[in-house]
Amino acid sequence: MQQRTPEITIVGGGIVGLSVALGLLLAGSRVRVLDGADSDARASQGNFGLVWGQGKGWNFAPYANWTMDALDAWPSFAQKLQELSGINVALVQSGGYEFFTDPTEMECFKAELDQQAGYLGRRASYEMLNGDDLRSQLPDVGAKVVGASFSPRDGHVNPLRFLRALRCAVQAMGGRVTMGATVAAITPQPGGGFALARADGEVTHTEQVVLCAGLGATTLARNLGFITQVKPQLGELLITEKLGSRLPFLSSTIRQVDEGGVQIGGTKADAGFDDHESLAAIAGLARHAVTVFPALADVRVIRAWGALRVMSPDGYPVYAKSAAHPGAFLVTCHSGVTLAPLHASVLAHWILNTSPTPDLEAFDECRFALSHAA
Template identity: 40%
Template sequence: MRTLPDQEIVVVGGGLVGAALAWGLARKGLSPLVLDGEDLSHRASRANFALVWVQGKGVGAPHYARWTIGAARLWSAFAGYVLETSGIDVGLRQRGGFTFALSDAEMTVWADEVQSVAATLGEDAPDHAVLDHAETAKLVPAIGKDVVGSIYSPLDGDVNSLRLFRALHVGMINLGASYRPHSDVTEIVPKAGGFLLKGTWGEVLAGRVVLAAGNDNTRLAPMVGLSAPTLQSKGQILVTEKCAPFFPYASATMRQADEGGVMIGDSQEADTSSIATSQDISTVLAGRAIRTFPQLAPVNVLRSWAGFRVKTPDGLPIYECSPSHPGACVVMCHSGVTLAANHALLVADEIANRETTLAGDRFSGRRFHVPQH
């Protein structure tokens, strides 16, 4: 016996990807129901670094570089639409972003990456500059002597991570979506005319279903004839007490939020399923931050947390509609903040219009279906 009314379309997952899609679907006049998990589920959205970032992305994958650049260029308009629908300013800042190198080897690797992407994209490449220590210090006087140089891209930036998450939820509900937390989906049963979604909370019949459940898509996707493989990838973040403004840009490993606190990150663990933080990793993160900005040495760390990235085997997104179960699709990516503009304004439109391919069919999960010999 069904416990919820039948739905035209259900989005499974209420993180940044699911909320952006639901916001976009509701903006197109649909009334999606978002089924979300528990507060302590392994959510990438709860540990995001809030970067709008293009620098170095798309090495060997120019289609992904173009997809990312397009999203970054849509972000200003998207932030305005979100403000209109939620009343919440997400604090978008696109003043540019730096990747700081603490050794010549790091500098060489990162310069090679951005130059490789630029060479592949040609006229489509975003602006960037490879700067030595003195050139970097002119733009960011607070850097330490250990910074040998940096990569600067004016298209990069960040947002207020907590406000973005809240704004998407408020906005999607104001536009006509509904949200149900504590509703993990344990089973999806294809039915004539739709899909029966089940959980300990009950069940609901949906005409269409969008899987935006992050790492849990790996379990759910095969139920509707799709594949969404992921790799284990855990990251850790430190947050300091509020400081006087000293870094008005963004960085791949550090950002000063608009309220003044500094977020420090960029660790990767692939061999654990524990959500606990590591003191050893915290020490490394803090040490690199202090070498980059020595004035952080006496600043207190207030919070530390870890989260699991949504990481496919090649690191690129998956956007795919099910050929065997029409009406079902999967959307997943690592860069949920950067790509939120594309998800809300482009992918959601494609889903609302019942397109059979998403994002130009450039990121189908079929790419992982390699015959075994």
């Protein structure tokens, strides 16, 4: 009698959880995804949709290379998603800018890019543009912008469409996705596997469990022997009315979604679990956008919101296997969009232990125990 493939339960149905689920399904696993309530803090529904590498891992070589691997993998990943889901996530990877109004900040960022390039070698690709050179390319950029960096590898997707495409692709591959299934406790079983107690009182069992619940994973992770303590970081966003003309650039703080609206972001605040936007921060975002691109001054803002990023103690991803409870995994990061192609491939094989992935050792949570950062 043929032995049945063990089931893996993903706790968390956001971009990270669904990407991991898709990778496990493509590798032949049976997968169930338990997603929480709509009222949960959901980074996946409030992110900026960037596929971005500039400056990432400038002081941590494994992350610089991991990010570059993800950028390289995005075109084929987007195509695979469309084949499975029928949804075009609107990937555009034609390059992106970081704009500066402060010469000192620009020099500091250049130093970071230089250090990042030292890790990446020939894969590094960026240039620094002074104000005059920048405006020769983009004549309508504001006079207060002193320069910019540009990388031809950076891009973006439609974030909400991407989330929907992931969910549809997981279901198309036979994965079970249960919405409104908040997991309250996970209990390792004496004979192996885990019991998952849901907030509604239902208890289910699974052979393996992968925690991808972002800010909701802390208590569950601790019960499984993990030490990582994630924390929220508030980011606030604006979106404008739809424009008939196309924005002539993409930046990490100003982007135009494929439907026509301009999304403006960039705040970082320690506000606990309060995701409400503030008038002062929103006004600051608007001023920045108009400084960079004065033509936006007459464009109406139609929506503003705040969302909570998921931050590890050092800001880098955590991929951990529980030593105390084999079969339990913790996956958390704040760059779920950029890293999605690797979460749906390399990371899935790491979970299944079907291929060597030595570089992932750098992302283990043991680094916090050694540095007391957790």
